[in-house]
Amino acid sequence: MKKILDLPTPSLVLDLERFEANLDKMSVFTRERGIALRPHAKTHKCVEIARRQLARSAIGICVATLAEAEVMLRGGIRELLITGEIVGEPKVSRLIHMVSRAPETMVVVDDAGNAQELQQAASSAGVRIPVLIDLDIGQNRTGIQPGEPALRLAENIRGAKNLELKGICAYAGHVAHVVGFENRLASSRHAMELAASTRDVLVKNGHNVQILTGASTGTYNIDPGIEGLTELQSGSYVFMDVDYRRIGGQSGAVYEDFAPALCVLATVIHRSGKKAVVDAGLKAFSTDRPFGPEPVGVSGVTYEFAGDEHGRLLLENPTREIKLGDKLRFIIPHCDPTVNLYDRFYCVRGDSLEGVWPIMERASGPPYF
Amino acid sequence: MKKILDLPTPSLVLDLERFEANLDKMSVFTRERGIALRPHAKTHKCVEIARRQLARSAIGICVATLAEAEVMLRGGIRELLITGEIVGEPKVSRLIHMVSRAPETMVVVDDAGNAQELQQAASSAGVRIPVLIDLDIGQNRTGIQPGEPALRLAENIRGAKNLELKGICAYAGHVAHVVGFENRLASSRHAMELAASTRDVLVKNGHNVQILTGASTGTYNIDPGIEGLTELQSGSYVFMDVDYRRIGGQSGAVYEDFAPALCVLATVIHRSGKKAVVDAGLKAFSTDRPFGPEPVGVSGVTYEFAGDEHGRLLLENPTREIKLGDKLRFIIPHCDPTVNLYDRFYCVRGDSLEGVWPIMERASGPPYF
Numbered sequence: 001m002k003k004i005l006d007l008p009t010p011s012l013v014l015d016l017e018r019f020e021a022n023l024d025k026m027s028v029f030t031r032e033r034g035i036a037l038r039p040h041a042k043t044h045k046c047v048e049i050a051r052r053q054l055a056r057s058a059i060g061i062c063v064a065t066l067a068e069a070e071v072m073l074r075g076g077i078r079e080l081l082i083t084g085e086i087v088g089e090p091k092v093s094r095l096i097h098m099v100s101r102a103p104e105t106m107v108v109v110d111d112a113g114n115a116q117e118l119q120q121a122a123s124s125a126g127v128r129i130p131v132l133i134d135l136d137i138g139q140n141r142t143g144i145q146p147g148e149p150a151l152r153l154a155e156n157i158r159g160a161k162n163l164e165l166k167g168i169c170a171y172a173g174h175v176a177h178v179v180g181f182e183n184r185l186a187s188s189r190h191a192m193e194l195a196a197s198t199r200d201v202l203v204k205n206g207h208n209v210q211i212l213t214g215a216s217t218g219t220y221n222i223d224p225g226i227e228g229l230t231e232l233q234s235g236s237y238v239f240m241d242v243d244y245r246r247i248g249g250q251s252g253a254v255y256e257d258f259a260p261a262l263c264v265l266a267t268v269i270h271r272s273g274k275k276a277v278v279d280a281g282l283k284a285f286s287t288d289r290p291f292g293p294e295p296v297g298v299s300g301v302t303y304e305f306a307g308d309e310h311g312r313l314l315l316e317n318p319t320r321e322i323k324l325g326d327k328l329r330f331i332i333p334h335c336d337p338t339v340n341l342y343d344r345f346y347c348v349r350g351d352s353l354e355g356v357w358p359i360m361e362r363a364s365g366p367p368y369f
Numbered sequence: 370m371k372k373i374l375d376l377p378t379p380s381l382v383l384d385l386e387r388f389e390a391n392l393d394k395m396s397v398f399t400r401e402r403g404i405a406l407r408p409h410a411k412t413h414k415c416v417e418i419a420r421r422q423l424a425r426s427a428i429g430i431c432v433a434t435l436a437e438a439e440v441m442l443r444g445g446i447r448e449l450l451i452t453g454e455i456v457g458e459p460k461v462s463r464l465i466h467m468v469s470r471a472p473e474t475m476v477v478v479d480d481a482g483n484a485q486e487l488q489q490a491a492s493s494a495g496v497r498i499p500v501l502i503d504l505d506i507g508q509n510r511t512g513i514q515p516g517e518p519a520l521r522l523a524e525n526i527r528g529a530k531n532l533e534l535k536g537i538c539a540y541a542g543h544v545a546h547v548v549g550f551e552n553r554l555a556s557s558r559h560a561m562e563l564a565a566s567t568r569d570v571l572v573k574n575g576h577n578v579q580i581l582t583g584a585s586t587g588t589y590n591i592d593p594g595i596e597g598l599t600e601l602q603s604g605s606y607v608f609m610d611v612d613y614r615r616i617g618g619q620s621g622a623v624y625e626d627f628a629p630a631l632c633v634l635a636t637v638i639h640r641s642g643k644k645a646v647v648d649a650g651l652k653a654f655s656t657d658r659p660f661g662p663e664p665v666g667v668s669g670v671t672y673e674f675a676g677d678e679h680g681r682l683l684l685e686n687p688t689r690e691i692k693l694g695d696k697l698r699f700i701i702p703h704c705d706p707t708v709n710l711y712d713r714f715y716c717v718r719g720d721s722l723e724g725v726w727p728i729m730e731r732a733s734g735p736p737y738f
Contacts, residue, residue, distance in 0.1 A: 002738060005458075006458075006459060006738065007459075007733075007736070008436075008459055008460070008463075008733035008734065008736065008737065009460075009733055010732050010733055011732060011733050012732075042677055042678070064677060064678045065648075065678055067377075084638065084648065084678055084679075085638040085639060086638075087636055087637070087638045087648075087693060087694050088636050088694040088696070089374075089375075090375060090376075090377055091377070091378075091636070094377075110639060111639070111640070111693060113693055114693065117694075139675075140644070140675075140681070141639070141646055141675045141676060141679050141681060142638065142639040142646050142679065143639075173676060267456055267457050267460070268456070269453065269454040269455075269456045269511065270454060270479060270480070270510070270511040270512075271480070275509070277510055277511050279434075279453065279456075282655065282657050282705075282706045283705075283706055283709050283731070283732065284732060286651065286656070287655070287656045287657040287706075288651050288656040288674065305657065306508075306509075306510045307510060307542060308411055308433060308705050308706060308709075309411070309433045309434055309453055310453075310510050310511065312509070312510060324456060324480060324482055324483065325456050325457035325486075327457070336651075336652075336677050337651045337652055337656075337677060340652050340677075340710065341709065341710075341731055341732060342731050342732045343730050343731045343732065343734075343735075344736070346736075356736060361712050362652070362710055362711050362712045362731070363379050363380060363381075363652065363653060363710060363711045363712065364376075364377035364378055364379055364380050365377065365712075366712075367376070367377065367713070367715075367725060368377065369371060369375065
């Protein structure tokens with residue numbers, strides 16, 4: 001049986017015991033709180049993981065892109081919610097093809113022009129697209145404004161015979177990483193109340209809001225208190241990362257509700273003085289956060305990016321010797337864009353390799369022509 | 370015939386006219402200066418591009434990793450130099466397998482212990498590994514110190530019967546992006562003189578230094594003046610990026626020796642007020658530089674990262690209207706780690722698609738077991 005130390009480096013290593021514990025914990029939590037779970041797969045981009053989430057009571061899977069939706073569907077994953085707007089060709093045609101095969105596939109809409117574009121394509125193809133109104137509750141990204149603008153969009157959708165309004169998607173990405181539980185709670189309440197009040201306006205005007213979806217891993221235990229929220233779309237809880245650990249938990253400065261299950265394995269390829277260099281750099285860890293990866297099982301060591309394939313370890317006061325050829329594990333700074341840098345998860349139990357799970361294509365997927 | 374606007378987004382679009390002009394310019398330049406070119410393929414990770422570089426007089430190809438070397442060799446690309454140290458298993462076994470099939474493959478060494486590890490493996494397999502001494506000329510990453518330490522390593526290599534010293538690899542990564550031509554010239558001279566003097570010490574002691582390789586796209590026209598430099602390993606010149614354009618050229622504040630040939634195509638998926646959102650975020654552009662991508666053909670627009678799949682455009686004073694569904698092109702911030710986020714180049718001439726070239730696997734490549 002292959003062991004961790006047999007793996008090529010840099011590689012992505014998933015600790016199955018921790019991963020399964022994370023899945024179990026979220027599954028038990030959502031069942032106890034009486035809220036549905038449709039976890040976000042942009043975190044893992046992996047059919048094998050989506051299967052395990054569904055097997056543990058998830059009601060479906062969120063994806064960010066059409067390419068992700070297509071791979072999931074090919075892998076037999078159903079009940080998909082595409083959380084990014086589908087605008088223009090060739091995307092609209094691809095969406096129609098998806099909905100023809102999986103009519104339950106939902107997509108978000110935040111613009112009357114886009115609703116009309118979808119309506120025309122759906123009408124031509126003779127399909128009906130289930131849609132959610134994408135609401136901007138403070139992230140200032142996509143989404144229509146709460147209240148009156150959202151109501152007008154719902155009226156537009158009501159006029160589009162091949163679109164079926166299912167509810168509201170209200171993701172507060174700006175709240176997910178607010179440091180300190182009480183701060184996060186206040187921010188999330190503020191954001192989610194915009195969603196709840198918009199839901200009320202829509203319902204009062206006779207629109208269907210059977211779904212109100214939102215929440216991140218940072219707010220999974222905050223947002224179920226929001227009146228009318230029907231499902232959580234948290235994603236990062238399966239892996240965790242440095243970014244989430246630093247936001248703090250309900251009790252304690254480190255957010256430990258879920259265990260760090262994913263790490264990058266790297267080899268020390270240079271050693272001199274107070275410096276070690278590992279074979280994991282800009283192409284092994286995402287660089288979108290102002291902090292780097294954290295070595296596991298040793299402290300007094302700081303990682304610095306040092307090129308595409310290089311990370312420099314400053315050995316200030318290492319608690320163990322670090323030698324040429326050593327294999328080190330690192331908790332990743334930010335899980336979603338880091339997973340995106342790999343082709344597979346090496347899944348281990350203890351230090352034995354139990355499986356290799358493919359990560360789907362990068363970017364927009366195959367060309368489709 | 371497919372056009373740019375038929376492409377899925379986000380995608381990587383290579384302008385073949387500019388790309389070919391860049392290849393031609395570097396080819397003519399190196400021939401005129403009487404220096405060899407072994408361009409770095411970590412920039413493009415693409416066999417099709419390596420073929421075109423070799424067809425235009427490159428003497429071989431540099432790669433950063435074993436995985437890159439293996440894909441190149443499978444694609445028929447020979448005369449490879451692996452510019453990263455190969456330390457520990459399973460890498461050493463994979464290197465031996467490479468060298469058995471392509472005995473000219475060179476690898477860098479910066480440590481006597483690693484030299485011994487390679488010697489033992491090569492001896493067991495009955496192969497001989499051509500090696501270059503990796504010299505630290507100021508980047509403070511890998512590499513042995515110039516002068517006496519390098520000489521001692523050369524003596525070690527002389528004692529290793531299955532290693533064959535071919536010369537020195539002296540890459541000054543810290544110089545590549547020094548802003549201002551005169552500053553860059555001074556920095557590069559300072560760094561490369563350490564390489565030249567170490568070469569002299571080695572030669573004086575009877576060591577073979579038939580190769581002295583170095584130089585980036587930032588110093589391609591500086592380093593040929595270094596006595597004893599035999600080949601350039603510049604890589605980014607094929608594509609260019611925001612990072613290189615801002616360092617300044619020999620005449621002028623923008624470095625325009627090579628044309629920006631690569632861009633990311635994105636769709637506007639949201640439009641409201643002074644904001645547009647495109648479907649290209651952290652998974653579409655590398656985030657390792659303190660500046661973002663630059664939209665092509667429009668000014669008064671600033672890009673901000675806004676999530677895995679989102680970029681926010683602030684429309685301060687746009688020189689043209691930006692509408693929902695528009696497809697925009699962006700010059701990428703940093704080419705190497707951005708290319709790494711895609712599976713293929715869509716190669717266009719004018720606005721017609723002429724080819725689709727695959728980009729190789731991410732990270733450490735296939736598991737090999």
